[in-house]
Amino acid sequence: MGEYRKAVITPKIIGGKKVWQTERLTEKQAFHENFPYEALAENIQKILGKEFRQLHAFSAGLETAVKVTSKGKLLIHRTASKVNKIEAAPNNRKKRYLLPEGTVVPPLQDMGIFTKDGRVVNAMYDKYKQINRFLEMVDDVIQDEKKLHIIDFGCGKSYLTFIVYYYLTEVRKMDVSITGLDLKEDVIRKCNETAAKYQYRNLKFVHGDINDYETDGPVDMVMTLHACDTATDHALYHAIQWKAKYILSVPCCQHEVNREISSDTLMPLMKYGIIKQRTSELVTDSLRAELLEACGYKTQLLEFIDLSHSPKNLLIRAVKTDYSEKRREKSMEEALTMCRFFHVNPTLLRLLNKNQ
Numbered sequence: 366m367g368e369y370r371k372a373v374i375t376p377k378i379i380g381g382k383k384v385w386q387t388e389r390l391t392e393k394q395a396f397h398e399n400f401p402y403e404a405l406a407e408n409i410q411k412i413l414g415k416e417f418r419q420l421h422a423f424s425a426g427l428e429t430a431v432k433v434t435s436k437g438k439l440l441i442h443r444t445a446s447k448v449n450k451i452e453a454a455p456n457n458r459k460k461r462y463l464l465p466e467g468t469v470v471p472p473l474q475d476m477g478i479f480t481k482d483g484r485v486v487n488a489m490y491d492k493y494k495q496i497n498r499f500l501e502m503v504d505d506v507i508q509d510e511k512k513l514h515i516i517d518f519g520c521g522k523s524y525l526t527f528i529v530y531y532y533l534t535e536v537r538k539m540d541v542s543i544t545g546l547d548l549k550e551d552v553i554r555k556c557n558e559t560a561a562k563y564q565y566r567n568l569k570f571v572h573g574d575i576n577d578y579e580t581d582g583p584v585d586m587v588m589t590l591h592a593c594d595t596a597t598d599h600a601l602y603h604a605i606q607w608k609a610k611y612i613l614s615v616p617c618c619q620h621e622v623n624r625e626i627s628s629d630t631l632m633p634l635m636k637y638g639i640i641k642q643r644t645s646e647l648v649t650d651s652l653r654a655e656l657l658e659a660c661g662y663k664t665q666l667l668e669f670i671d672l673s674h675s676p677k678n679l680l681i682r683a684v685k686t687d688y689s690e691k692r693r694e695k696s697m698e699e700a701l702t703m704c705r706f707f708h709v710n711p712t713l714l715r716l717l718n719k720n721q
C-alpha cells in the first residue's frame with residue numbers, strides 16, 4: 366500500500382531479552398524496529414490495514430493467512446504447517462557471505478586472499494569484504510540466464526574477476542565467460558597465467574584502454590570496481606552502446622566534476638575543499654545514474670560497503686528495461702538541468718551527445 370513492499374516480524378534475542386523485530390522493506394532499503402515481546406498484537410494491528418492488507422503468520426504446526434478486504438473485512442485461512450518449532454534468534458549472527466571463509470577458491474589462495482586452509486589473510490580482510498559484497502549485488506540481480514558474457518573494466522589484480530567467475534560457473538553452474546581489461550600489461554599477463562593454471566577456459570584478460578576498447582560479441586554485463594575517474598564513464602558508455610543488460614559499477618576518484626563545478630547559489634558547498642570534493646562525487650554519480658535512466662536503465666545507487674572500510678562506498682547498479690520515451694526524456698532533461706546548474710559537462714554526457 367505505502368512505500369513499503371513488505372514487513373517481516375520475527376522473534377529476536379537482543380541484550381539477553383526476547384523482543385520482536387519488524388523489518389520493513391522498501392525497493393532499496395530495510396528499516397528495523399524492535400518492540401516488547403508482549404506487544405505483538407498491537408503492533409500487528411498498527412500496520413495491518415494501514416500499511417498492508419495481507420498477513421502470513423507462522424507458528425509451530427500452524428500457518429495463518431489473513432486478508433483485509435477493501436471494505437475492511439477480515440478473511441482468515443488456516444493450514445497445517447510443517448514447521449514445528451519457532452525460536453528467537455540472537456541478533457548478532459555473523460554475516461554470512463556467499464563465499465564464506467573456508468570456501469576454497471584456488472586462484473585466490475595463489476593471489477594471497479585466502480590461506481591454504483581457506484582462511485582470509487588478515488591484511489586482505491577489507492578486500493575480501495568488498496568483493497563478497499560486490500558478488501552479492503551481482504548474485505542478487507542476475508536472473509536465470511544460461512549464458513552470460515561479462516566484461517570487467519579496470520580489473521587490476523582481478524580478485525573480483527576470479528571470484529565472480531568461480532561463483533557463477535562453479536556455484537551457480539552458469540555458462541559464463543568473462544573478459545578482464547586493464548592498462549597494466551604485467552598484471553594482465555599474470556592474470557592470464559593464473560586463469561590458464563586453473564583451466565578457466567572462459568576467463569581471459571586483455572591489455573588495453575577502456576576508452577577505446579572494441580568488441581564484436583554480445584556483452585551482457587559490464588562491471589567496474591574502482592575504475593579511476595572518467596574510466597568509469599567510458600565503461601558505462603560502452604555498456605549502453607552494447608545494450609548490456611546489467612551494469613554494476615563502483616566509481617572512484619571523481620576528479621573531472623571537481624575541476625569544473627561552480628555555483629554561486631550554493632557557495633558554502635564550493636568554498637571548502639573537502640565539501641566540494643564530496644559534493645562533486647555526489648553530483649558525478651547522481652548524474653551518471655540519471656543518464657543511465659535516460660538510456661533506458663532502471664538504476665539504483667546502493668551503499669556498497671560500510672564507510673569505515675572504504676570511502677568509495679557507492680555502487681551504481683543498472684538493469685536494462687523498457688522505459689517509455691517520455692520517461693527517458695524526462696531523466697535526460699533533469700540531468701541537463703543539473704549540469705547547467707553546476708556548470709559541468711561530464712564525460713558520460715559528452716560521449717552520449719557525440720553519438721547523437
Ligand SMILES: C[S@@+](CC[C@H](N)C(=O)[O-])C[C@H]1O[C@@H](n2cnc3c(N)ncnc32)[C@H](O)[C@@H]1O
Nearest residue numbers: 519520521547548573574575590591592593596
Ligand atoms: C583502483 S584499481 C582497481 C582494480 C580492481 N578493479 C580492484 O578493485 O581490485 C583501478 C584499475 O583500473 C585500471 N584503469 C584505470 N584507467 C583505465 C583505463 N582507461 N583502461 C583500462 N584500465 C584502466 C588501472 O590500471 C587499475 O588497475
